[in-house]
Amino acid sequence: MTLPFELQISSPELIVGVGALVLLLVGAFRGDKGAGLVSVLAGLVLIAAGAPAAVGPLGAAFHGGFVEDQASVYAKVAIYLMSAVAVVLGNGWLARLKSGKFEYPVLILLAALGMGMMVSAGDLISLYVGVELQSLALYVLAAFRRDDAKSSEAGLKYFVLGALSSGLLLYGASLIYGFAGSTRFPDIAHAVAATPSTGVIFGIVFLICGLAFKVSAAPFHMWTPDVYEGAPTPVVAFIAAAPKLAAMVLFARAMVLGFPDAIEQWRQVIVAVAGISMAVGAFAGLAQKNLKRLLAYSSILNIGYALMALSAGAPGGVQAMLVFMVLYMIDVTGVFACLTALSRNGKPMESFADMAGLSKENPAMAMALTVFSFSLMGIPPFSGFWAKFFAFKAALAAGEWQIAVFGLVTSVVAAFYYLRLVKTMWFDPAPGQVDRTPWDAKAIGLAAALFSFPVVMPFLALLDPWARAAAQAFGFV
Secondary structure (H helix, E strand, O other), X not given: OOOOHHHHHOHHHHHHHHHHHHHHHHHHHHHHHHHHXXXXXXXXXXXXXXXXXXXXXXXXXXXXXXXEOXXXXXXXXXXXXXXXXXXXXXXXXXXXXXXXXXXXXXXXXXXXXXXXXXXXXXXXXXXXXXXXXXXXXXXXXXXXXXXXXXXXXXXXHHXXXXXXXXXXXXXXXXXXXHHHOOOEHHHHHHHOOOOOOHHHHHHHHHHHHHHHHHXXXXXXXXXXXXXXXXXXXXXXXXXXXXXXXXXXXXXXXXXXXXXXXXXXXXXXXXXXXHHHHHHHXXXXXXXXXXXXXXXXXXHHHHHHHHHHHHOOOOHHXXXXXXXXXXXXXXXXXXXXXXXXHOEEOOEEOOEOHHHOOHHHHOHHHHXXXXXXXXXXXXXXXXXXXXXXXXXXXXXXXOOOHHHHHXXXXXXXXHHHHHHHHHHHHHHOOOOOOOOOOOHHHXXXXXXXXXXXXXXXXXXXXXXXXXXXXXXXXXXXX
């Protein structure tokens, strides 16, 4: 029996959605004692969803509201794999705190479901539904430790500021619908094929502002440092990786498919946001002493590079953005996995002072964090160098040399705080003995470090053509 095409094309989301509901029932009957079982099953659900996402049929369904193409396939495989890693990382962390909750893997599944819808959004309605489904799950995850004041504060700030961004997103979508007469991206592109009206341009600006919040681009970054610092570390590892990739793919889909003839208008806004993000991420990060807050500003900086690539508005720009986001996702996941694994006397190591002398007490973790620091700096031949290489190359090819030069300057400035971490780990005296590192977080951190090391070159040989095919899916000729 052949399934209807709509069910075939949306099978990854159906697997994740049904899996989340079933596991919610399993957890409700077994209680927190079943947290380990639910986590294992959640990982299997995500792997099962990744298979049809990779090999399933391509096309559009539900009157064009849901699109499966090479771009969505590229993003979904990465998102589901990262979500499975987040389940493993969080389950082990919660088990060590003796506060395992079955809700954690279920919320990861619901967030992954929202991200799957985001990268397959074919109109403004599915765009909003995907964004909100992902966001609601992330708000709860950020405040997952209800007995911790910082975690509760992080979740509340994320929720309140997220509501503001949703308002901006909806207002922009309503303006675009009002002036274009449709919510579908191809119809919008046809309606604004001539000179875009002032109302459409205003709608684009508001839409960009709403999406910029989701990727924590400045000046819509105000939630990022507090959420990164206060939320549980495994949750931050998830927030910093998969949702950013999903939002950037959605960013590209909305701009390139919805407004191909308004590229000069939306490119100016994205270049401005990219420049502000680079400046805020580089200079504000210099004053940080808490590593999680520092990584928040690092993420703002790196999103600036991704937006710089997207502003090229050509296949090379989208391709560069896709490669950049996957390589950055590996780096940031590895960093937070290392932070999850490290503690002294039962207290998490989250400051520069905590990292003093780490090379003498745990050389493997110190080496992994050093690799990530060099990669995030963009030192060749680490993966971060190739990520930035593609991004700067795309910007220069589009004639955006001013933002490329500014990006290079901010990259040099940001190198200070990465080098400061390396210096602290290798040359400062240790304040005390590091606790034994758990195998799950340590394995994830070391595996990510391998991908960031020159071993990444064979991986790039596969990733680059896949990203090129994904970029072509946006209708470039």
